[in-house]
Amino acid sequence: MTYEEYEREVQKHLTQRRFYHSQCVAESAAQLAERYGADVEKARLCGILHDIMKDTPPEEQLKIMEKFGIMLTEAERRNVKLWHAVSGAAYAEHVLGVADQEIIGAIACHTGGKSGMSLLDKVLFVADYISADRDYPGVEKLRILSESSLEEVMVEGIAFTIPERMEARLTLEPRSIDAYNEALWTLEEKRE
Ligand SMILES: [Fe+2]
Ligand SMILES: [Fe+2]
Numbered sequence: 001m002t003y004e005e006y007e008r009e010v011q012k013h014l015t016q017r018r019f020y021h022s023q024c025v026a027e028s029a030a031q032l033a034e035r036y037g038a039d040v041e042k043a044r045l046c047g048i049l050h051d052i053m054k055d056t057p058p059e060e061q062l063k064i065m066e067k068f069g070i071m072l073t074e075a076e077r078r079n080v081k082l083w084h085a086v087s088g089a090a091y092a093e094h095v096l097g098v099a100d101q102e103i104i105g106a107i108a109c110h111t112g113g114k115s116g117m118s119l120l121d122k123v124l125f126v127a128d129y130i131s132a133d134r135d136y137p138g139v140e141k142l143r144i145l146s147e148s149s150l151e152e153v154m155v156e157g158i159a160f161t162i163p164e165r166m167e168a169r170l171t172l173e174p175r176s177i178d179a180y181n182e183a184l185w186t187l188e189e190k191r192e
Contacts, residue, residue, distance in 0.1 A: 006048055006096065006098075007048050010048055013052050013055060013056065015055055018055055021051065021131065021133045022050065022052075023047075023048065024134075025047040025124075028130055028131045029046055029047035029124055030043050030047070032126060033123050038120050038123050039102075039120065043120060043124065046110075047131075049103070051084060051088065052084075053084040053091055056084070061084060062083075062087075065086060065087050068090040068093075070087075075171050078171040079170070079173060085107060085108055085111040092104060092107055106118070106123075106124040109121055109179075112175050113179025113180070114175040114178060114179055115178035115179065115182060117179060117182070122150040122151075122154065123150065126146055126154065129157045130142050130153065150183075151183040151187050154180070155180060155184050158176055158177075158180040158183075159180070162177070
């Protein structure tokens with residue numbers, strides 16, 4: 001499939017607002033890829049596809065995950081926000097036929113992060129925080145940080161979202177803490 005064909009597939013699954021978000025993430029991901037030396041076209045494709053299941057009801061997402069034999073961890077099962085990343089990766093691979101495992105892997109970890117994130121994983125993760133449609137307080141600071149370091153944005157982004165979940169007494173994703181630690185260690189090593 002061409003990029004435009006993937007884009008049309010994504011559009012079928014999303015509200016107009018979410019489709020616009022996906023287009024903005026695709027653009028941000030392409031720019032970050034260019035800046036940090038990742039594959040620009042892969043990054044753009046990750047961006048357009050990453051939220052493909054986000055407007056799909058959780059029951060249907062569960063069915064998709066079951067169909068393709070995906071087992072959620074306990075922490076994932078108890079955090080519905082993470083499901084669209086896992087079901088979206090499965091849908092992109094098995095239904096849309098995206099064979100590239102780097103792209104599938106980046107979609108799968110775009111919400112929670114994980115240990116050992118690749119450059120492409122980080123590009124998508126950060127693009128989702130700073131895309132042009134985002135307007136939360138502090139987004140400008142993250143956009144500026146994204147010009148010098150992906151890890152800075154990861155640390156700041158996760159440091160914002162984890163306390164938010166803790167305050168609401170919601171389950172934490174241990175892999176987000178791994179992603180936070182490793183990004184922090186990369187920064188510390190650069191400073192040393
Ligand atoms: Fe997402
Ligand atoms: Fe997103």
